[in-house]
Amino acid sequence: DAGVTQSPTHLIKTRGQQVTLRCSPISGHKSVSWYQQVLGQGPQFIFQYYEKEERGRGNFPDRFSARQFPNYSSELNVNALLLGDSALYLCASSLEDRVVTDTQYFGPGTRLTVL
């Protein structure tokens, strides 16, 4: 079975631009979460979507937004890019919403570089 897939793999943007990252969850998974991993740090939670609704949001500015589509794939949008947005963006999918034992499976990530 295919795992979580993300596109693109790498992306280079300049300050002030906008970017869209895409994620396809494991088949049958209805929950998608997004994390930002800055070099040398652990991932930080950005959003979680379940059944196309936002269910959780981390401590990120409004420049970050996301949505989930009827096929459960998801997009993360970042507007007005800053140098500090350079990071690996990870998507994770899981079966459920708030089941604490549910495992989140991660994709390979999108490496965003802002110049």
Added chain:
Amino acid sequence: AQSVTQLDSHVSVSEGTPVLLRCNYSSSYSPSLFWYVQHPNKGLQLLLKYTSAATLVKGINGFEAEFKKSETSFHLTKPSAHMSDAAEYFCVVRDTGRRALTFGSGTRLQVQP
């Protein structure tokens, strides 16, 4: 509030010797705890998870971890390191009812030949 402290940023061992990666957590409720591994330029892979069943949890590739509530610890161990174990390891906590995973800052494991 949930948080995780990984006590060592770097650990270096020789191939064939035991591995110990230390993790302490803080949680308001009964948490689930996870260890993930990240190899260079790859995504995160789940090694094992604790979900309030047995306190000694066995994972993939010979790794195991023991949940100790009295010490709020969840240390990761392996009896004999292999070169392929060299990677970044993350201890992760998730509180009951919380949606987000909270990651530690990571421990980089080096395995010397």
